Each structure stands twice: as structure tokens, then as C-alpha cells.
Amino acid sequence: MTKTTQPDPSLPTLRLGTRASALAVAQSQQIADRITALTGHAVELVRITTHGDVTRASLSSLGGTGVFAMALRDALLAGECDFVVHSLKDLPTAPCPGLTIAAIPERADARDTLCGRDGHTLQSLREGARVGTGSPRRVAQLRALRPDLVIEDIRGNIDTRLGRIRLTDSAALDAVVLAAAGLTRLGRTEDISEYLELTSWPSAPGQGALAIETREDSPVVSIVSVLDHPLTRMGATAERAVLRALEAGCAAPVGVSTIPDQEKPAGAFDVVATVYALDGSSALSVSGQLPSAADAAPGEGLVEAVSAAERLGSDLAAKLLGLGAAELAPLGPNRG
Numbered sequence: 001m002t003k004t005t006q007p008d009p010s011l012p013t014l015r016l017g018t019r020a021s022a023l024a025v026a027q028s029q030q031i032a033d034r035i036t037a038l039t040g041h042a043v044e045l046v047r048i049t050t051h052g053d054v055t056r057a058s059l060s061s062l063g064g065t066g067v068f069a070m071a072l073r074d075a076l077l078a079g080e081c082d083f084v085v086h087s088l089k090d091l092p093t094a095p096c097p098g099l100t101i102a103a104i105p106e107r108a109d110a111r112d113t114l115c116g117r118d119g120h121t122l123q124s125l126r127e128g129a130r131v132g133t134g135s136p137r138r139v140a141q142l143r144a145l146r147p148d149l150v151i152e153d154i155r156g157n158i159d160t161r162l163g164r165i166r167l168t169d170s171a172a173l174d175a176v177v178l179a180a181a182g183l184t185r186l187g188r189t190e191d192i193s194e195y196l197e198l199t200s201w202p203s204a205p206g207q208g209a210l211a212i213e214t215r216e217d218s219p220v221v222s223i224v225s226v227l228d229h230p231l232t233r234m235g236a237t238a239e240r241a242v243l244r245a246l247e248a249g250c251a252a253p254v255g256v257s258t259i260p261d262q263e264k265p266a267g268a269f270d271v272v273a274t275v276y277a278l279d280g281s282s283a284l285s286v287s288g289q290l291p292s293a294a295d296a297a298p299g300e301g302l303v304e305a306v307s308a309a310e311r312l313g314s315d316l317a318a319k320l321l322g323l324g325a326a327e328l329a330p331l332g333p334n335r336g
């Protein structure tokens with residue numbers, strides 16, 4: 001979508017609230033440009049700083065990313081901006097009163113990647129190599145495939161994490177696991193040495209997708225809804241419904257991905273949900289078929305298809321719980 005439309009000066013400028021991180025600014029600017037191209041509205045980025053009364057202690061005890069989403073939501077509710085762009089995978093599954101997800105644009109690559117020093121892949125890393133990730137899901141997936149690896153808990157933004165494979169001191173890592181979508185939005189795909197396929201390495205619910213949130217009574221709802229992509233909304237809804245029905249947080253070792261079904265006609269998608277033991281020694285996996293993409297037309301059909309996707313997600317979670325998922329892994333939302 002490279003149509004370059006000048007903003008129409010007779011239309012109001014929309015204020016897009018964004019966090020200051022490189023990824024947040026990059027994805028907000030990309031959405032701003034598409035909205036201007038499609039609607040003619042100028043879009044101005046407004047930096048939202050996380051409130052000074054949020055201490056380091058409360059940040060970590062609240063679980064990190066949910067707090068950042070909340071800072072943007074507070075700014076929306078306070079009228080400091082007209083809409084915000086979240087990484088869908090970082091957005092808590094509980095709806096926020098007064099706000100609505102007005103659009104879920106077409107998903108980027110949902111896969112995780114390995115960014116290895118000297119182009120190493122998961123198979124080619126030396127025995128005992130040091131790999132960084134802060135996600136319990138990725139830890140379990142790494143341990144399942146390469147129990148010999150030494151896994152380091154790393155935090156921080158994408159640049160900081162990538163930097164660890166360029167170091168030469170004791171903090172150096174041989175590889176880090178990062179989402180393809182974030183690297184693509186930041187123009188850092190040259191650091192990717194391997195794409196981890198969703199069939200063997202499901203990623204986080206909603207990974208690769210963005211969510212555009214507005215106040216529910218705002219005229220901006222219908223303006224930004226031009227970017228909604230029904231199939232992405234259906235898949236992401238099913239994926240997030242699994243997490244919600246498991247009562248699991250974004251830190252639970254759970255992978256859920258929507259994958260094209262090779263055996264069915266084009267347009268058929270399977271939702272695959274996997275819960276891992278933290279040490280990677282075992283996993284439980286279930287799958288089900290997403291309602292037909294043909295129903296994903298705007299209007300009544302879409303509303304029904306999205307609620308069917310939601311039911312599919314809760315059914316998959318019920319199956320996982322029936323198989324013993326809660327005994328296999330800590331699912332609670334309050335893990336760090």
C-alpha cells in the first residue's frame with residue numbers, strides 16, 4: 001500500500017498516541033501513513049509517557065506489558081489522543097470498558113525467528129550454546145528441541161536483545177529468539193538466520209497482528225475501521241480466546257497459531273494450540289478448523305464468524321484443560 005495521498009486539509013487531524021520505543025513508533029507511523037492514504041485524514045503522533053507513579057516494583061509485579069497497554073488506554077480515556085496501536089500479543093485479553101478494538105489490520109509474519117551469531121540455526125548451534133529469550137513459551141520450545149542449550153533470561157527492547165549477539169564479553173549470546181514481525185517493522189530482517197515454522201513452533205496468540213483501539217463512542221471508530229482485515233480478526237480472536245479460557249497470561253508457556261490447512265481447499269485454516277511443560281519435556285496440542293473465510297465479509301456474516309472463532313478458541317482451551325494442561329504448566333496470569 002504505497003499510495004501517497006496528501007492529507008485533505010478540510011478533514012480533522014487525528015491524534016495517535018504512542019509509546020516512545022522504536023518498535024512502537026515504527027508501527028504507529030506505518031498505521032498513520034496507511035490511514036492518511038486511505039481516508040485523507042492527517043495523523044499526528046502524540047508521545048505518551050508511562051506515568052511517573054508507576055514504580056519499577058509495581059511494573060514487574062504487574063507483569064510488564066499489560067502495564068504499557070494500560071498507559072495508552074488511560075491516555076485514550078483521558079482524551080489525550082484519538083486512537084492507539086497495540087501489538088495484539090501484548091494486549092490483555094480482557095476488554096477495557098469504554099474502549100473498542102476498531103480494527104485489526106492484516107497480519108504480518110506470525111513466526112518466531114532465531115537470530116544467531118554468524119548465521120547459526122537451531123540445529124547448527126554448538127553444544128551448550130547460550131540463547132536468550134524472556135518468554136517461558138520460547139524457553140520450553142528451545143528446551144524441547146535442544147536440551148543442551150544454556151538459556152538466558154533477557155529483557156529489553158529489540159535492539160538491546162539483538163545487541164547481545166554482537167558482544168564479545170561475558171554478556172555475549174550465541175543467538176536470541178525474536179518475532180519476525182517486530183524485526184520486519186524495524187527493518188532488521190538481515191539479522192534473522194532461521195524462521196521457525198508455525199507447525200512445529202507455534203507462536204504467541206495474536207503475534208504479528210496489530211490492534212487499533214479507540215473510545216467506543218468516537219467517530220474515529222468508523223474512520224480507522226477501513227484497516228480491519230476480517231480473516232486476521234477471526235484468527236486472532238480464536239487464538240486469544242484460547243488464552244482467555246485457559247485463564248492464562250501473556251507469560252504462560254502457551255503457543256497458539258492459525259495455519260493454512262494443506263489438506264483442505266484454499267482458504268481453510270487450522271487453529272493449533274499447544275501448552276508446554278516449562279522444561280520442554282512434554283506438551284499437549286489440540287487443533288480445530290476456523291469458520292469459513294467466506295463468511296468473513298463485513299456485516300452480520302463477520303459478526304457471526306468472529307463469535308464462532310471465539311467459541312472455537314474456548315473449545316480448544318476446554319480440551320486442553322481436559323487433557324491436563326493446568327497440571328502440566330503454570331497458566332496463571334501473575335507469573336513474572
Ligand SMILES: NCc1[nH]cc(CCC(=O)O)c1CC(=O)O
Nearest residue numbers: 087089178179181182207208209
Ligand atoms: N513481547 C515483545 C513484543 N511485542 C510485540 C513484538 C513484535 C511482534 C508482534 O507484534 O507480534 C515483540 C517482540 C518479540 O516478541 O520479539
